[in-house]
Amino acid sequence: MNTKIEVKRISDVIIWETAQEHGWCRSIVTFDQNPSATTAIEVGTVLQDSEETGYHAACTVGASANAILLQRVSAAELIAGDVDAVALVRGPAIVKSGSLTIGGSGQTAAALSALGILLIDYRTYPAKQEEGTTVEANPQ
Numbered sequence: 001m002n003t004k005i006e007v008k009r010i011s012d013v014i015i016w017e018t019a020q021e022h023g024w025c026r027s028i029v030t031f032d033q034n035p036s037a038t039t040a041i042e043v044g045t046v047l048q049d050s051e052e053t054g055y056h057a058a059c060t061v062g063a064s065a066n067a068i069l070l071q072r073v074s075a076a077e078l079i080a081g082d083v084d085a086v087a088l089v090r091g092p093a094i095v096k097s098g099s100l101t102i103g104g105s106g107q108t109a110a111a112l113s114a115l116g117i118l119l120i121d122y123r124t125y126p127a128k129q130e131e132g133t134t135v136e137a138n139p140q
Contacts, residue, residue, distance in 0.1 A: 033081020
């Protein structure tokens with residue numbers, strides 16, 4: 001049996017965005033150096049500005065949410081620092097709430113509300129269940 005790992009894609013997060021062909025709702029965000037990073041920051045992670053550095057970081061306080069990551073940032077890139085990645089930073093846009101990752105426990109409602117101020121609305125869809133899916137090899 002083979003194991004197939006599916007990573008989250010932009011289409012798993014965004015339902016619709018204005019002027020997609022022009023990138024109106026997207027912008028480049030920068031992550032500061034994090035020498036202790038052990039895991040990647042995945043697509044769909046809700047972001048906030050870091051108060052200490054001014055760079056972006058994974059959101060831990062829902063009311064501070066101001067972007068959604070659309071490009072995976074590896075642990076190695078975080079260790080190196082000053083990593084640029086694409087994020088959804090303004091609307092009008094609609095995202096799947098079940099595909100968002102919010103670091104702080106119990107911060108989902110506050111994060112969705114903060115994103116709503118940026119005209120990033122949401123719809124309730126279940127999270128994608130394919131990550132870590134086991135797929136049988138084709139019998140010959």
